[in-house]
Amino acid sequence: MxxxxxxxxxxxxxxxxxxxxxxxxxxxxxxxxxRIQKAAAEMGYTPCAAARSLKTSRSHNIGVIFSDGTxxxxxxxxxxxxxNSFKRRxxxxxxxxxLISDQPGPWGGDYVNHVRFRNxxxxxxxxxxxxxxxxxxxxRAGVPVVSVDYHFDNCSCIESxxxxxxRELVEYVYSQGHRKIAVIFGDDNVVTRIRMSSFFNTxxxxxxxxxxxxxxxxxxxxxxxxxxxxxxxxxxxxPPTCILYPDDFSYFGGxxxxxxxxxxxxxxxxxxxYDGISVGRVVSLTTVQQDTEAIGIAAANELARAVxxxxxxxxxxxxxxxxxxxxxxxxxx
Amino acid sequence: MxxxxxxxxxxxxxxxxxxxxxxxxxxxxxxxxxRIQKAAAEMGYTPCAAARSLKTSRSHNIGVIFSDGTxxxxxxxxxxxxxNSFKRRxxxxxxxxxLISDQPGPWGGDYVNHVRFRNxxxxxxxxxxxxxxxxxxxxRAGVPVVSVDYHFDNCSCIESxxxxxxRELVEYVYSQGHRKIAVIFGDDNVVTRIRMSSFFNTxxxxxxxxxxxxxxxxxxxxxxxxxxxxxxxxxxxxPPTCILYPDDFSYFGGxxxxxxxxxxxxxxxxxxxYDGISVGRVVSLTTVQQDTEAIGIAAANELARAVxxxxxxxxxxxxxxxxxxxxxxxxxx
DNA sequence: TTGTATGCGTTATCAT
DNA sequence: ATGATAACGCATACAA
Numbered sequence: 001m002x003x004x005x006x007x008x009x010x011x012x013x014x015x016x017x018x019x020x021x022x023x024x025x026x027x028x029x030x031x032x033x034x035r036i037q038k039a040a041a042e043m044g045y046t047p048c049a050a051a052r053s054l055k056t057s058r059s060h061n062i063g064v065i066f067s068d069g070t071x072x073x074x075x076x077x078x079x080x081x082x083x084n085s086f087k088r089r090x091x092x093x094x095x096x097x098x099l100i101s102d103q104p105g106p107w108g109g110d111y112v113n114h115v116r117f118r119n120x121x122x123x124x125x126x127x128x129x130x131x132x133x134x135x136x137x138x139x140r141a142g143v144p145v146v147s148v149d150y151h152f153d154n155c156s157c158i159e160s161x162x163x164x165x166x167r168e169l170v171e172y173v174y175s176q177g178h179r180k181i182a183v184i185f186g187d188d189n190v191v192t193r194i195r196m197s198s199f200f201n202t203x204x205x206x207x208x209x210x211x212x213x214x215x216x217x218x219x220x221x222x223x224x225x226x227x228x229x230x231x232x233x234x235x236x237x238x239p240p241t242c243i244l245y246p247d248d249f250s251y252f253g254g255x256x257x258x259x260x261x262x263x264x265x266x267x268x269x270x271x272x273x274y275d276g277i278s279v280g281r282v283v284s285l286t287t288v289q290q291d292t293e294a295i296g297i298a299a300a301n302e303l304a305r306a307v308x309x310x311x312x313x314x315x316x317x318x319x320x321x322x323x324x325x326x327x328x329x330x331x332x333x
Numbered sequence: 334m335x336x337x338x339x340x341x342x343x344x345x346x347x348x349x350x351x352x353x354x355x356x357x358x359x360x361x362x363x364x365x366x367x368r369i370q371k372a373a374a375e376m377g378y379t380p381c382a383a384a385r386s387l388k389t390s391r392s393h394n395i396g397v398i399f400s401d402g403t404x405x406x407x408x409x410x411x412x413x414x415x416x417n418s419f420k421r422r423x424x425x426x427x428x429x430x431x432l433i434s435d436q437p438g439p440w441g442g443d444y445v446n447h448v449r450f451r452n453x454x455x456x457x458x459x460x461x462x463x464x465x466x467x468x469x470x471x472x473r474a475g476v477p478v479v480s481v482d483y484h485f486d487n488c489s490c491i492e493s494x495x496x497x498x499x500r501e502l503v504e505y506v507y508s509q510g511h512r513k514i515a516v517i518f519g520d521d522n523v524v525t526r527i528r529m530s531s532f533f534n535t536x537x538x539x540x541x542x543x544x545x546x547x548x549x550x551x552x553x554x555x556x557x558x559x560x561x562x563x564x565x566x567x568x569x570x571x572p573p574t575c576i577l578y579p580d581d582f583s584y585f586g587g588x589x590x591x592x593x594x595x596x597x598x599x600x601x602x603x604x605x606x607y608d609g610i611s612v613g614r615v616v617s618l619t620t621v622q623q624d625t626e627a628i629g630i631a632a633a634n635e636l637a638r639a640v641x642x643x644x645x646x647x648x649x650x651x652x653x654x655x656x657x658x659x660x661x662x663x664x665x666x
Numbered sequence: 667t668t669g670t671a672t673g674c675g676t677t678a679t680c681a682t
Numbered sequence: 683a684t685g686a687t688a689a690c691g692c693a694t695a696c697a698a
Binding site: 001003004005015016019020023047048050051052053054055056 | 690691692693694
């Protein structure tokens with residue numbers, strides 16, 4: 001490791017001078033500055049984040065909470081894309097990403113200690129059903145928190161516009177002549193609640209009454225459950241003409257069930273998903289595309305702002321629009 | 334931030350004593366140790382990674398290289414799963430994960446400086462086509478490197494067993510009576526070369542001669558290209574009875590093309606993918622399941638060993654078996 | 667314009 | 683069994 005001290009000796013100046021020269025301070029002669037910088041490059045100097053962090057109490061390191069207890073969000077394309085976008089933007093802003101877990105380690109066994117252990121300048125809660133206490137404690141400790149889709153007190157939040165997402169989807173399906181619309185909801189959580197509200201609200205506005213048996217409660221990301229629900233729906237005396245799945249992934253479970261029943265999409269039944277994952281696009285699935293790119297960027301920007309503004313920062317909520325993708329899986333009837 | 338100093342004052346002992354007590358040193362009376370530990374818990378002490386790292390020159394931080402230039406591996410389920418598994422295991426071993434990029438930052442603009450900046454104890458190259466120079470430089474700098482599927486000099490490597498993966502797949506398809514087997518290969522890289530070799534080798538052993546027009550060169554993870562290749566194949570005067578796709582994702586592109594041509598799977602043509610991603614399982618796709626779980630764990634274990642053993646560490650290669658999944662997309666003919 | 671001194675939080679050595 | 687002290691690499695207030 002090449003250190004400032006070595007550079008100082010090499011250049012015959014003091015450590016302070018080297019530090020200033022490398023940080024572009026104004027009170028160093030252009031000549032010495034250049035000389036030092038050249039030496040630094042030649043000797044392969046790399047600053048030491050730990051030392052810097054210790055001195056400045058800024059780590060240029062952002063903690064990312066990204067797990068929902070069972071498995072991490074990495075296994076869901078939607079969340080993986082958000083992380084990807086977040087990471088890229090954060091790096092542009094000169095922040096590193098450290099994945100924060102609540103596994104036992106040198107720090108204890110919870111998110112908050114992990115964050116403090118690593119001196120994170122801020123924390124992004126990208127996936128976490130039950131991170132509310134964590135978020136509160138972090139905020140109290142002065143660590144800025146930005147979350148996606150889940151609202152925590154005094155934290156900025158980036159929300160995907162689930163309300164209009166569902167609304168547009170239902171309206172579109174309606175506009176294609178569908179009246180017997182079945183829906184499978186995901187696990188019961190905040191996002192699901194919002195989508196449910198928007199669904200029923202839109203139906204009411206359209207004068208649609210959805211019979212109880214058209215409303216299923218499944219899970220996100222479960223091919224199995226969606227397949228089962230699909231089978232049940234299509235065996236109804238009066239089957240729906242359109243099924244809305246909780247997400248694109250789930251659709252594939254439904255699709256499989258339909259094929260097993262020798263029903264084809266969209267001839268026998270129309271379908272739509274939610275998310276806009278890549279494989280859905282390949283098969284021209286009608287869906288609501290969530291703007292993972294924008295969500296990640298907004299989250300990183302907001303967190304950077306929060307870090308920069310420090311105590312004066314005012315949390316705020318941003319809603320990221322999503323867009324309807326009219327694929328080939330919903331047909332006009 | 335509660336520091337050792339504060340604890341020392343609170344307990345009326347020296348900083349050194351506190352440090353020892355908290356680290357379970359043997360030369361502290363059980364009594365004082367307990368007293369100090371209790372105080373630490375009460376006051377909410379969390380160690381400071383930066384200070385520790387500075388002092389011990391061990392960061393308990395592992396760098397992960399995870400991008401192939403264009404997009405990060407996060408957008409490929411296969412790699413995301415490997416990262417997921419790697420992360421979990423690394424955390425069990427008390428290592429944090431920092432995603433390493435070659436974007437410009439306080440460290441310069443390349444992987445090596447980024448790793449040094451963060452003082453990483455080791456580096457896992459999970460995705461990177463052209464990380465060879467990086468790996469070499471890291472090794473030279475004394476930073477252990479473990480890679481997945483790509484072999485670097487003096488680095489440990491975790492390989493998925495592509496040779497037997499392809500072999501078993503081809504043998505299985507053959508055993509189901511298929512002789513006219515078409516194949517679409519992915520981008521030209523080390524892994525692809527291995528798979529190609531194994532493919533042709535197996536064919537030769539089986540006495541199969543694959544006509545030129547059955548061999549396509551596509552891309553991984555491209556629905557588009559696979560769709561095009563599929564169309565071309567099926568319009569041949571003598572179309573294949575089975576198509577092998579470069580990966581599961583690509584299969585969905587092919588499937589779409591087949592549906593457009595009113596051909597059904599597996600009645601009109603059998604198909605298989607590679608990887609074993611989740612959505613493939615949902616639709617009962619025949620494929621080769623790569624053991625992402627085992628790959629990630631092995632990589633983390635190996636890296637931890639390398640870090641621990643230091644200079645005495647001897648790099649080695651491990652081959653992780655994969656398993657044939659005989660789905661419903663290949664039929665007996 | 668440059669250098670000196672101090673301290674960030676921690677561990678480790680050596681006295682006591 | 684406990685404490686004083688130095689050092690890790692760096693940034694900064696202040697002195698020169």
